[in-house]
Amino acid sequence: MENRRNQVVASDGVRAMMESALTARDRVGVQDFVLLENYTSEAAFIENLRKRFKENLIYTYIGSVLVSVNPYKDLEIYTKNHMERYRGVNFYEVSPHIYAVADNSYRSMRTERKDQCILISGESGAGKTEASKKILQYYAVTCPASEQVQTIKDRLLQSNPVLEAFGNAKTLRNDNSSRFGKYMDIQFDFKYPSLTHSCSSSSPPPPWYLLRRQGAPMGGHIINYLLEKSRVVHQNHGERNFHIFYQLIEGGEEDLLRRLGLERNPQQYQYLVKGNCPKVSSINDRSDWKVVRKALSVIGFNEDDVEELLNIIASVLHVGNVQYGAEDGNACITSDTQIKYLSRLLGVNGTVLTEALTHKKIIAKGEELMSPLNLEQASSARDALAKAVYGRTFTWLVNKINASLAYADDSYKNYSVIGLLDIYGFEVFQHNSFEQFCINYCNEKLQQLFIELTLKSEQEEYEAEGITWEPVQYFNNKIICDLVEEKFKGIVSILDEECLRPGDASDITFLEKLENTVGGHPHFVTHKLADAKTRKLMGREEFRLLHYAGEVNYNVNGFLDKNNDLLFRNLKEVMCMSENKILNQCFNREELSDKKRPDTAATQFKASLAKLMEILMSKEPSYVRCIKPNDSKQAVRFDEVLIRHQVKYLGLMENLRVRRAGFAYRRRYEVFLQRYKSLCPDTWPTWQGKQADGVATLVKHLGYKPEEYKLGRSKIFIRFPKTLFSTEEALETRKHSIATKLQAGWRGYSQRSKYQKLRTAAISIQAWWRGILARRRAKRRRQAADTIRRFIKGFIYRHKDRCPENEYFLDYVRFSFLMKLHRNLPKNVLDKSWPTPPAALTEASEHLRKLSMQNMVWSYCKKISPEWKHQLEQKMIASEIFKDKKDNYPQSVPKLFVSTRLNGEDLNPKVLQALGTEKMKYAVPVTKYDRKGYKARPRQLLLTSSSAVIVEETKLKQRIDYGDLKGISVSSLSDGLFVLHVPSDDNKQKGDVVLQSDHVIETLTKIAICSDKIHSININQGSIKFTLAQGKEGIIDFTPGSELLVAKAKNGHLSVTAPRLNSR
C-alpha cells in the first residue's frame, strides 16, 4: 500500500494503474453505477444489483450515494478488521461499504469542519435500522476513546436496544420494524474552542489546537418522530404490539410479574391478541428482556425509574383488559380487578379512574357536567388513554436517554455533529391510513430535500458558473409537498379545519372538503373525481395521492380521530394526579388549564418535519438507500418486481443520471489551488497570476483529460470522484516528500543554529579565557617588574636604615637568608658551617646557630650509650687537663681510652691475691726509672679505688694511697714520662716515683679520676723537680728533639728528648 502510494504521481501512467486496480476489485458488475455502460437503463441497473447481490456484494455506489440491499443473512463484513480497513481510506480505494460512508462523513467533518448527516432511507425491512447501528458501531470502535468517551459510546450503543424495545414491533414486513422515526446526532469534540475567534479559516490552526482535536464522540441527541401509537391498542393479523410487552411477560421474574399483577401469558391481554401472533421464531423475548434491562442501567436508569416505567407498561396491559358492560346504554366496568391494579400501579384513585373511564366531562356555560359514555365511546376513551400513556412515556424515555447522552462538558459546547436519520420509508399497503399518509408525506419532504441539495442546486450552480450542461429531466415533487402542507389549501390544513370545526364533522365530510378544495390538483384523485379505470381501483372512502414514488390510496376512516388524538379531559386529570413520577412528567397540570387546543397530530408532524428539514439543510448530507430484495425476509431471493419498484421510488435512476451528467466535485479556484498547488512546479510554492489560470496550469500538469473537468467562473468542476481521489493520493504522496524536505530543512536549520550557538559560545569562552590568561600574565609581569624595581631600589638603599625604599629588599635578604639557612643547617655537632647572615640578622643568626647547636647536642646526647658517655667524660677530663698543654695530647684524642691495658692473664695471680678484695680499676704496663741512676725497669701500674700500686712481676713494690698523692707532674712535650709526688716525710715511701707510660694521657687521666686529683696534675715546661729519698731533689729536663730519648745526663738530671708533634 505504502509502496503503491509512493508511486502515485499525477501522470497518465499512474492513473491507468489506479484504474486497473479499481477494475480488479470490480469483478462482479460495477461497484459504482456511474461506471455502468448503459446508465439510463433500469434493467441494466437492476442486473448490476442482482449480479452483485448473488455474490453477497450488497453495497454499490451511485457516486457518493450508497445503495444497500438487505442480505437477510449475516455476512462476515462487519468485523473489527473490516472497520480498520475502511478507516481513513478514500472511498474508491476499497469496495463499497457502509463503513466507507461513515468514515467519509467523519473525515469530511474533520477536514472541512462541517456538520454531517447520513440519511438512511428505504422501505420497511430494507435494513435502515441495521445500517444506522453499523455506523454507530463503526464510530464506537474506530473513534479515539478515553474513559469518559467509553461511557458515552456505551450509552450511544445501548440506547438502541431500549428504543427498539419500546418503539419497534414485529410487522408483516419486518420482525423488528421501527414504528417511529429517529434522528440521532452524535457529537464529536472536533471543533477548536476558540479557533473561530483567533484564527482565520484559511490559515492552518496552531499545533496546540490539533492536540485538542480528539474526534471522540462526546455526546448525542435523539429526536423521535411520530410513534405509531395505534399499535398499542390494535395490531393487524400477523403483527405484534411493541416488543417491550412481550419481553416483560416472557422475561420478567416471577416476583416482578406478581407485583405488576401480570401473568406469563400474552394471550391474557387484549392488547396483545389482536394480531394473533404472540410468538415469533426470529425473536427471543426472554433474552431480549435481559439485554434491555442491562441497557437501561448502562444508560443510567436507577431501580426506581425502571420500576415506575414497568408499572406503566403493565398498566397499559391492564387498561386493555378493562371490560365494559352496558347499563341502559351507558358503559360500565364489569370487573374492578384491573382498576385495582391500575390504581396501585399508577397511584391513582380507583373510583375517579372508573368514573373517568365511563364518563366524559363537559364544560357548558362554565359548568362541569359528567356525561356517561356509551360502550363504543368508553372503549375508545380507554384506548385513547392507553395510547396517550404509552406515547407520552415513549417521549419521556427519549428525553431520559437524551439527558444521559448530553454533552458532559458545558463549558465546551463547540462540537461537530454527525446526524443519523433512520426514518420510515415510503409505505404502500392494501389499506393505507393516516399513518401512511404522514409517513409518505415525510418521504416527499425528504425527496424534496434531496432535490434541493443535489439536483436543483446542482443545476443552478452549473448555470451560475457558466458551465454548459444539458439539464437532466427530473420530477420536482414540490407540487406534492405543497398539496399536503400548503397553508389553508393543503390537505393537512383541511384536515385540521374539519377537526376543529363545530358541528358534525366526520371523515367523509373531510373527504368531500378535500374534493372541493384540491379536487383539481393533478396529483390528487378520489373515487368521485377519477376516471372509470381508476375508479375500479379505488374505494369510495379513499383519496389517491400521486406521490413521486407512486400512487397511494388512503382510506379516510379514522383520519379525524387520529389527527385529533384526543384524550378526554377527565382521563387527563386522573393521569395528572398519578403518583407515578414518570406519568407526572408526562401529564402536565398546566395542560389542563391551557384553554388553547393542542396542535393536531398532522400539524405537529408537519412542524417537526419542517424542523428536521432545517436540521438536515444545515449539514452536509450522505445518502444510504436501502433496498429490500424480497417480501419474505429470505436470503438469496431477488424479487425483481419489488426491487424495480424501490429503485423507482428511491429515485435511484434520476440520481444516477444527474451523477453522470454532473460533476462529482467542485471547489472554488483559490481553495483548490491552495490545496493542490504543491503538485505542480509552476504553482508551487506560490502562483502569482490569476487563480483560474493557476488551476488551469495545475490540472494541465496533472494530466486531467478534457472530459474529466470543467472550469467555471469561480470554480473547477471535476466530473469523476476517482479523478479527485487520484489527485488526493498524489497530494498525500507529495505531502510526504514536502514533509521530508521540510524536516530536512528544519533539521539542517536547527543543527546549523545549534552549531552556531555552540561556536559562538566556544568563541566567547575562548576569548574570555584568553583574556583571563593575558590579564594574569600582564599582572605577573607587572608584579615582576615591580619586584625587580623594588629590588634594585632596595639594593641601592640597602645600607640605609629601614625605609620604604629598602624594606622589601631587606626583608627579601632576610627571608632568603632564613630560607637558605633552613635548607643548609649544620648536619652534626662537628659541622661548623653556618651561612653568613646579613647585617641585620647577625644577632639573630648567632642565636639561631646556638640554638641549632644546642639542639644537635641535645639530640646527640640523647642518643649516646652509657659506655660512650663514660668514654667522653674521661676524654673531657683529659681535655681539661691536657688540651693545649701537652704536645702529644691531640694524638690521643682520636684514640679511645680502654678500661684497662692489662687483663687477668697479664697479671700475676699473686699480685691479684695481694690486692685481696680491693677492686682493680685500671692496669697499664709502665717503665719505672730508678731514683738512682734512672735505670729503666718494666713495671705494672694498677689503680684500685683507694691507691695506685706499682707491681714488679709478683710483688707489690709500692702502694701510694690517693690521699698521699700530692701531685703529678708531666712535661708539655710528647714524651710519656710523669712523676707521682708523694710526701717526702713519709718513710714508707722511697720518694716520688718517675714512670713512663706509652699511653700517658690515658694513664694520667685514669689516675686523676681514680684519685680525684684532676687539678693536681702539673704540666711543666723545661724540667720537673721531684723528691728523691730522704729529701733529696731530682730533676728531669725535657727538651724537644727529633726522637724520644731518655737518658741520665751528665749533670745528673734525667734528660728527656721528645719529638715535637705539633707546631705551636
Ligand SMILES: Nc1ncnc2c1ncn2[C@@H]1O[C@H](COP(=O)(O)OP(=O)(O)OP(=O)(O)O)[C@@H](O)[C@H]1O
Ligand atoms: N446488513 C445486514 N446484514 C444482515 N441482515 C440484515 C442487514 N440489514 C438488515 N438485515 C435484516 O433485515 C431485518 C430488517 O432490517 P431493519 O430493521 O434494519 O429494517 P428497517 O429498514 O429499519 O425497517 P423498518 O422501516 O421497518 O424499521 C433485520 O432485522 C435483519 O434481520
Ligand SMILES: [Mg+2]
Ligand atoms: Mg427500522
